[in-house]
Amino acid sequence: MQHSQNQYSIHSMELGPMENFIYLIHDHASNTAAIVDPAWEVNEMLDYADARDIKITDILLTHSHHDHINGLQQTLEHSDAKVHLLKPEAKFWGANLSKPVLHHGAEQINIGDSQINILHTPGHTPGSACYQIGNDLIAGDTLFVFGCGRCDLAGGDPEEMFQTLKKLKTGLSPSTMVHPGHNYAPQSPTSSMETQCQGNPFLHFDVAEDFVKYRMHVHDRIRHTPYDAVSEEEARNSIK
Numbered sequence: 001m002q003h004s005q006n007q008y009s010i011h012s013m014e015l016g017p018m019e020n021f022i023y024l025i026h027d028h029a030s031n032t033a034a035i036v037d038p039a040w041e042v043n044e045m046l047d048y049a050d051a052r053d054i055k056i057t058d059i060l061l062t063h064s065h066h067d068h069i070n071g072l073q074q075t076l077e078h079s080d081a082k083v084h085l086l087k088p089e090a091k092f093w094g095a096n097l098s099k100p101v102l103h104h105g106a107e108q109i110n111i112g113d114s115q116i117n118i119l120h121t122p123g124h125t126p127g128s129a130c131y132q133i134g135n136d137l138i139a140g141d142t143l144f145v146f147g148c149g150r151c152d153l154a155g156g157d158p159e160e161m162f163q164t165l166k167k168l169k170t171g172l173s174p175s176t177m178v179h180p181g182h183n184y185a186p187q188s189p190t191s192s193m194e195t196q197c198q199g200n201p202f203l204h205f206d207v208a209e210d211f212v213k214y215r216m217h218v219h220d221r222i223r224h225t226p227y228d229a230v231s232e233e234e235a236r237n238s239i240k
């Protein structure tokens with residue numbers, strides 16, 4: 001699937017048994033690209049780039065879970081690319097990466113002339129990142145279409161996730177397109193922030209305590225993928 005702006009395009013592939021999305025952010029003028037979360041049959045994305053003479057200069061990791069990084073080695077063998085991740089994620093992961101580029105969040109990296117903003121979005125893991133380019137957000141397991149990443153695994157923290165989602169809700173323009181780390185959507189695999197603010201139950205809670213209760217104790221009992229939209233009233237009623 002292709003999502004195109006004038007300067008860059010985002011090509012996505014759904015790969016592996018867990019409905020993971022692998023993304024290629026392609027800067028047209030320089031014909032260079034960043035691959036996000038190389039995993040599963042990553043060779044399909046590498047072949048896609050090769051067939052178009054696109055040089056992969058950078059690898060962006062949203063977080064270190066196995067289903068997002070199990071094609072990292074293969075990608076490094078294919079391309080002499082830099083690996084970007086957040087410092088707290090590198091610490092949490094503990095992997096022995098050779099020369100990673102560690103970020104704190106709020107930095108920018110360039111793919112050709114296309115600028116990517118790195119956002120630190122903890123909650124699913126301590127160093128989870130979202131990557132923002134133009135009007136697009138590569139969201140990893142922070143934000144799904146009508147869902148959000150679980151917070152009950154090692155390194156997860158629902159209160160941090162609440163703060164992260166609040167910042168995304170208030171800080172991103174309504175027209176921002178969300179490109180999630182998994183395809184849990186009922187129809188279109190991407191969605192605008194405006195649609196998410198209307199129908200993503202995790203964006204409906206104003207109080208941390210309510211969010212934590214919903215995320216940790218209610219959600220997984222009452223909802224299953226693919227996730228449909230949930231009204232604010234339904235979300236609030238479900239924690240009563």
Ligand SMILES: [Fe+2]
Pocket residue numbers: 063065124141149
């Ligand atoms: Fe994950």
